[in-house]
Structure formats: structure tokens, C-alpha cells
Amino acid sequence: MTRSVVATGAAVGIGRAAAELFAERGHGVVAVDTDGQGLAALTGTAGPAPVVPLAGDVTDPEVPEAAVALALERFGRLDAVVLNAGIGATRPLEEPGALERFDRIVDVNLRAVALGLRAALPALRDAQGSAVVTASVSGLAGDPGLWSYNAAKAGVVNLVRSVALEQAGRGVRVNAVAPGLTDTPRTAPHREDPALAAALTARIPLRRWARAREQAEAIWFLASPAASYITGAVLPVDGGLTASTGLLAPP
Numbered sequence: 001m002t003r004s005v006v007a008t009g010a011a012v013g014i015g016r017a018a019a020e021l022f023a024e025r026g027h028g029v030v031a032v033d034t035d036g037q038g039l040a041a042l043t044g045t046a047g048p049a050p051v052v053p054l055a056g057d058v059t060d061p062e063v064p065e066a067a068v069a070l071a072l073e074r075f076g077r078l079d080a081v082v083l084n085a086g087i088g089a090t091r092p093l094e095e096p097g098a099l100e101r102f103d104r105i106v107d108v109n110l111r112a113v114a115l116g117l118r119a120a121l122p123a124l125r126d127a128q129g130s131a132v133v134t135a136s137v138s139g140l141a142g143d144p145g146l147w148s149y150n151a152a153k154a155g156v157v158n159l160v161r162s163v164a165l166e167q168a169g170r171g172v173r174v175n176a177v178a179p180g181l182t183d184t185p186r187t188a189p190h191r192e193d194p195a196l197a198a199a200l201t202a203r204i205p206l207r208r209w210a211r212a213r214e215q216a217e218a219i220w221f222l223a224s225p226a227a228s229y230i231t232g233a234v235l236p237v238d239g240g241l242t243a244s245t246g247l248l249a250p251p
Contacts, residue, residue: 001076002049004028005223006067008058008116009085011038013184014134017212018082018219023049025220028075030054030067033085050074058085058112064119071123078123080223083116084134088186090148102148109152110159117163121172130173130231132222133160134215137180137238157234164232173231175222180238182210205240205250 005022009015010031019031019042029051033039039053052074056063071078086109091098113133120131138146139153157176164174181187181200191197191209201207218237221227236242244250 002026002028003079004030004071004075004077005080005082006030006032006064006071006078006116006120007082007084008032008064008067008112009134011035011042013186014179014182014212014215014219015082015084016042017216018084019051021213021216021220022080022082023051025049027079028052028071030071030074032056032058032063032067058083058116059107061115061119064112064116068119068123077127078120079127079129081116081120081124081129081131082134082219082223083113083131084219085112086134086136088146088149090146092145093147098148102151105148106152106155109149110155113156113159117159117174121167124172125167125170128171130175130223130227131163132219133174133176134219135160135176135178135234137178137236137242140178140234140236140242160234161232168231173222173227175227175230175232176234177215177218177222178234178236178238178242179215180204180210180236180241182212182215184212202249203241203244203246204238205243207250208239210237210239 005027007019010019011033019029023029026049028049032054036055043051091101135156136153138150139157142150160176
């Protein structure tokens with residue numbers, strides 16, 4: 001049997017970096033995403049362990065069930081899940097279609113996490129494994145114009161805490177990372193505007209955006225035996241952003 005992980009949102013950004021990292025360190029990976037082409041590119045570059053693509057929408061209950069079944073079929077066990085899939089693009093609250101967009105954001109960012117945990121927990125208990133969920137600094141505080149994303153990610157934070165408490169006595173750890181500004185294709189539009197990029201970077205005490213690989217390393221740590229006494233934690237990986245009240249710019 002090969003140690004394995006299911007990673008969602010694995011075609012790009014943090015999810016892809018996590019899938020590549022787990023594969024490099026010997027885990028078989030079931031990589032889930034709606035982007036079939038992105039998954040094909042991932043499976044062509046990751047290694048040395050095999051990466052098995054599964055194209056599907058994580059809001060469909062059959063997809064996380066299929067991902068877990070595929071991991072067990074191909075690798076014989078499931079040691080970790082990385083529930084990373086997410087979307088943004090909140091609409092103003094009073095704008096037409098805002099609540100429909102809210103429903104979709106909550107469906108992908110929050111409900112799909114519950115579906116992923118539900119599908120994986122029996123296999124994780126067998127392996128005494130762990131789950132790591134991608135929350136966000138936007139789940140720890142509010143942002144103007146991101147009300148639905150804030151609400152969904154805040155839900156993720158307390159979902160992780162609650163499930164961690166429920167599963168602690170059964171040998172499964174459940175934690176979250178809370179990324180700050182990270183250099184991924186999804187955040188590219190924010191970096192293409194020099195004034196906006198400079199203003200955002202100035203708020204980060206480390207004075208730079210995270211690399212996706214740095215987020216993946218935090219995910220790896222929380223999933224690994226090195227974090228064997230950590231559960232129910234939400235780890236900000238944000239360059240010091242949430243250490244500040246926001247009233248004063250970092251020196």
C-alpha cells in the first residue's frame with residue numbers, strides 16, 4: 001500500500017502546489033478539479049509518486065465519494081485530504097444576482113468541505129490520518145466588498161474546529177490554513193494593477209505575497225506526523241497580515 005492524499009482544486013494555485021508537493025514526497029495523489037486540462041498538465045509534471053486525475057465538481061456529493069474510492073482502489077489507503085477548492089467574485093449585496101452568487105460561493109467554499117470531510121472520514125479513521133482545509137484570512141475578519149466570501153470562509157473555520165472536536169477521540173486530526181495574499185493565477189488581476197498591487201503589498205509586514213509552494217508547505221506540515229498533536233487549529237500563512245490591527249501601516 002502507498003500513502004495517499006485526495007486534493008481538491010488541484011489544477012492550479014495552492015491546490016496544484018499541494019498536489020505536487022505530496023507527490024514529490026511519496027504520496028499517491030487523487031487530484032480533483034473541474035479543469036480537466038489543468039489536471040492533465042499536473043499529471044504530466046508531478047512526481048515521483050503517481051497522480052490520478054478526477055475531473056468533477058466538488059459540490060456534487062458523488063465526486064468526493066468517487067475521489068476517496070479511487071484513492072483506496074489505487075493506493076489501498078487514504079492518509080490525508082486537502083480540501084482546497086474555492087471560488088470568489090462576490091457581488092455587491094444589493095446588486096441583482098448577488099444572493100445567487102452567494103449560494104454558489106457557499107456551495108463551493110463551505111458545503112463542499114463538509115461533503116469532502118464526510119466522504120473521507122471513514123478511510124481517514126482507518127489510517128489515523130488527517131484533513132487540511134484551505135480557509136482564508138478573509139474567514140478571520142471582514143473585507144469590504146467580499147461579504148459572501150467572508151461568510152463562507154468564516155463558516156469553514158468553525159466547521160474545521162467542530163469536526164476536529166468530534167473526530168479527535170477517533171484518531172483523525174482536522175486543521176485549516178488561512179492563506180493571505182498569494183501569487184496564483186486567480187490573484188493575477190490584483191497584481192496587474194501596479195497601484196493596487198503596491199497598496200496591498202504595503203499592508204503585509206513581510207512586504208511580499210506568498211508563493212503557492214509556501215502555502216503547500218504549511219498544508220504538508222499540518223497533514224504530517226510533525227503536527228501529530230495539532231487539531232482544530234487555523235494557521236494563518238499571511239506574512240504577518242493578521243498580526244496587525246490594520247490601523248497603522250507596518251514599518
